[in-house]
Amino acid sequence: MTATKTPTSAEYLKFVEDSRRVTAIDLRAYKPAQMERRLRSLMTRKRIRGFNEYTEVLKNDREERLEFERYVTINVTQFYRDPSHFNALERALRERFQQSPGPLQVWSAGCSNGSEPYTLAMILTSLAPNVRHQIHATDIDEMSLNHARQGRGYSADLLATLPKQFRADFMTPEAGGDTFAIAPQIKSMVTFKRHDLIKDRYPRGYDLILCRNVVIYFSNETKFEIFSGFYESLNRDGLLFIGASEMLTGLREIGYAQHGHGLYQRPS
Numbered sequence: 001m002t003a004t005k006t007p008t009s010a011e012y013l014k015f016v017e018d019s020r021r022v023t024a025i026d027l028r029a030y031k032p033a034q035m036e037r038r039l040r041s042l043m044t045r046k047r048i049r050g051f052n053e054y055t056e057v058l059k060n061d062r063e064e065r066l067e068f069e070r071y072v073t074i075n076v077t078q079f080y081r082d083p084s085h086f087n088a089l090e091r092a093l094r095e096r097f098q099q100s101p102g103p104l105q106v107w108s109a110g111c112s113n114g115s116e117p118y119t120l121a122m123i124l125t126s127l128a129p130n131v132r133h134q135i136h137a138t139d140i141d142e143m144s145l146n147h148a149r150q151g152r153g154y155s156a157d158l159l160a161t162l163p164k165q166f167r168a169d170f171m172t173p174e175a176g177g178d179t180f181a182i183a184p185q186i187k188s189m190v191t192f193k194r195h196d197l198i199k200d201r202y203p204r205g206y207d208l209i210l211c212r213n214v215v216i217y218f219s220n221e222t223k224f225e226i227f228s229g230f231y232e233s234l235n236r237d238g239l240l241f242i243g244a245s246e247m248l249t250g251l252r253e254i255g256y257a258q259h260g261h262g263l264y265q266r267p268s
């Protein structure tokens with residue numbers, strides 16, 4: 001079936017406003033025609049007859065709200081997502097390299113299609129080019145990992161927030177010009193593996209852990225366990241980098257010190 005470009009309905013536009021009030025999702029950040037189509041197919045599967053009825057369901061049922069949020073955001077990612085936060089990370093890493101120029105061990109947990117760990121590989125290459133950094137990237141979703149391992153087929157909208165210089169230096173347009181591939185030097189810095197943050201053992205010895213836009217859907221108890229696990233995985237002075245919209249309680253209790261926009265540190 002070919003995807004037709006449906007114009008966005010007034011009913012959907014009202015739902016965008018209603019769902020913002022009852023869920024953690026702001027649908028204004030998503031492509032409207034595509035999202036309306038996806039949500040209509042979800043409602044059909046659930047035998048929900050329209051967006052007004054769906055709003056009522058979401059208002060009254062926590063499980064449905066969680067499912068909706070996962071459905072909408074599950075694999076959404078972007079290179080250099082939330083630029084002001086990545087700028088803050090770059091500043092912190094620059095300081096770190098001024099003090100000690102050695103290689104970094106990094107874990108990108110919930111890495112989706114690789115946009116996040118490849119962004120980090122670009123940052124490390126630009127800040128400390130002749131050093132053999134290692135980025136270990138994990139996700140629960142094999143399909144995302146398969147895309148990530150290929151390191152190609154990234155559409156232009158995924159690159160919208162990537163600094164122009166990084167795009168010029170580290171991304172190559174593919175045949176047809178609609179998609180881009182990762183430069184081999186960047187690709188070789190990242191290894192991908194399936195890992196479930198809820199069930200699997202946490203590896204150790206990291207200088208930096210990125211876990212962004214993954215835990216937002218988890219209970220407070222689970223978040224606490226995950227961030228306690230990361231604390232043990234970090235080396236002393238290691239940094240944890242979380243998502244821009246993530247409000248985390250309990251990080252101080254675990255022992256982290258705040259270190260700037262979305263950045264927390266395991267003290268020395």
Ligand SMILES: C[S@@+](CC[C@H](N)C(=O)[O-])C[C@H]1O[C@@H](n2cnc3c(N)ncnc32)[C@H](O)[C@@H]1O
Pocket residue numbers: 073074075076077078081109110111112113115116138139140141144195196197198211212213214243
């Ligand atoms: C919204 S994406 C975020 C991707 C990237 N971190 C970013 O911020 O752009 C969330 C990712 O978390 C992954 N995820 C969800 N539950 C997980 C779990 N229990 N363990 C590991 N990854 C998980 C999903 O498969 C998805 O790729």
